[in-house]
Amino acid sequence: MGYTEAEKELSVYESMAARFDVAARQLKLDAGLYKYMRCPNREIIVHIPVEMDNGTVEVFDGYRVQHSIARGPSKGGVRYSPQVTLDEIRGLAAEMTWKCAVVNIPFGGAKGGVVCDPEKLSRGELERITRRYTAEILDYIGPERDVPAPDMNTGEQVMAWMMDTYSMHVRHTVTASVTGKPLDLGGSRGRREATGRGCMIVCDQALKRFGKTPESTRVIIQGFGNVGSQAARLMYEAGYRITGVADLHGGTYNSRGIDIPALLEYAHEAKGVKGFPGGEAAESCELLEQDCDVLLPAATESVITSRNASRIKARILVEGANSPTTPPADEILFDRGVFVIPDILANAGGVTVSYFEWVQDRQGYFWTENDVNDRLKHIQVAAFNDVVHYGEKHNVNNRIAAYMLAIDRVAFSLKLRGIYA
Numbered sequence: 001m002g003y004t005e006a007e008k009e010l011s012v013y014e015s016m017a018a019r020f021d022v023a024a025r026q027l028k029l030d031a032g033l034y035k036y037m038r039c040p041n042r043e044i045i046v047h048i049p050v051e052m053d054n055g056t057v058e059v060f061d062g063y064r065v066q067h068s069i070a071r072g073p074s075k076g077g078v079r080y081s082p083q084v085t086l087d088e089i090r091g092l093a094a095e096m097t098w099k100c101a102v103v104n105i106p107f108g109g110a111k112g113g114v115v116c117d118p119e120k121l122s123r124g125e126l127e128r129i130t131r132r133y134t135a136e137i138l139d140y141i142g143p144e145r146d147v148p149a150p151d152m153n154t155g156e157q158v159m160a161w162m163m164d165t166y167s168m169h170v171r172h173t174v175t176a177s178v179t180g181k182p183l184d185l186g187g188s189r190g191r192r193e194a195t196g197r198g199c200m201i202v203c204d205q206a207l208k209r210f211g212k213t214p215e216s217t218r219v220i221i222q223g224f225g226n227v228g229s230q231a232a233r234l235m236y237e238a239g240y241r242i243t244g245v246a247d248l249h250g251g252t253y254n255s256r257g258i259d260i261p262a263l264l265e266y267a268h269e270a271k272g273v274k275g276f277p278g279g280e281a282a283e284s285c286e287l288l289e290q291d292c293d294v295l296l297p298a299a300t301e302s303v304i305t306s307r308n309a310s311r312i313k314a315r316i317l318v319e320g321a322n323s324p325t326t327p328p329a330d331e332i333l334f335d336r337g338v339f340v341i342p343d344i345l346a347n348a349g350g351v352t353v354s355y356f357e358w359v360q361d362r363q364g365y366f367w368t369e370n371d372v373n374d375r376l377k378h379i380q381v382a383a384f385n386d387v388v389h390y391g392e393k394h395n396v397n398n399r400i401a402a403y404m405l406a407i408d409r410v411a412f413s414l415k416l417r418g419i420y421a
């Protein structure tokens with residue numbers, strides 16, 4: 001059970017670096033900039049002592065990797081998972097730099113993580129882990145430095161605790177220190193749905209290229225957390241036929257289309273999609289290979305590898321998760337003509353609305369949901385067109401085009417700034 005095959009093809013950092021190398025070669029990137037941009041600026045490792053509910057003390061490992069501040073404060077989520085490693089966080093931090101550059105928002109990239117299993121922790125334990133982690137990295141974060149946000153297994157409540165801890169230390173409320181907060185604490189309208197909405201926006205653009213409509217499009221979604229469930233809901237409302245949904249514990253398939261509002265209600269009660277009466281039971285890995293038009297992996301990394309890529313039947317791959325496809329799988333998908341919308345473009349809706357949240361917090365003036373959604377659409381459609389045109393012009397696939405576009409933008413900022421000595 002689970003999303004990934006036991007043996008990993010390449011680590012997240014290795015995958016990122018392999019793509020970076022291809023893009024850098026295509027760009028004929030200067031050797032010094034190549035070395036500079038391939039590794040992170042700063043890596044922070046902390047060991048967090050926490051008093052558990054039973055009175056014992058546990059120590060959790062935590063990381064925050066800041067890959068780049070070339071274009072602005074570093075930006076990126078914090079994940080809680082037993083699988084977190086420094087290598088993973090390092091790779092995802094670099095991906096955040098490229099993601100922010102692809103959508104052209106004024107941030108660098110970072111990522112954080114704590115090695116823990118939130119399913120086994122009480123609310124109080126989670127709060128204490130969050131506050132101590134925040135306190136340990138406090139000198140390195142802040143609205144002008146590095147701005148954390150939600151990621152896997154973290155959400156609005158964790159962000160509220162992070163913002164409060166930061167604020168208590170500096171002795172005034174700094175809502176812009178963190179994004180993805182609850183609406184009543186300086187959060188932005190539309191942030192919760194933003195990543196899923198962004199996936200739909202780029203998928204709509206891809207359909208236009210293929211002359212298809214949402215009604216004639218079957219979608220399979222892997223992952224039913226924040227990204228997968230919001231994408232499912234919004235796409236269902238827009239007329240897409242969602243034929244399969246899987247989460248960590250199992251999946252459901254219905255060729256006529258799943259009733260997504262009913263599935264949302266069921267998953268809320270049952271704590272997962274497994275056993276949903278409106279579809280047939282299916283394993284997560286089977287669903288990846290099931291016939292469909294759009295495959296939307298929205299769970300975790302390295303689920304599409306050289307071992308299953310040749311069996312993927314979707315024509316369009318929308319990467320809601322970070323790094324769901326390994327570089328060897330990329331080549332197979334490309335040869336088979338799959339239109340890949342890479343993670344740093346497809347799931348950039350989250351960080352884009354995080355940017356809007358940061359702007360609103362700093363202005364103390366909050367936008368309507370329509371404003372947020374319109375601006376998000378504007379940014380993601382422009383980024384989609386930039387990537388696709390760049391790829392056509394340079395005869396590279398969408399993934400390498402996105403990397404090239406991003407690396408070129410970051411390199412330009414670095415050249416303008418020079419190296420401080």
Ligand code: GLU
Binds near residue numbers: 151180348352354
């Ligand atoms: N964790 C999300 C991502 O991977 C959002 C990051 C943010 O909003 O800063 O893009």
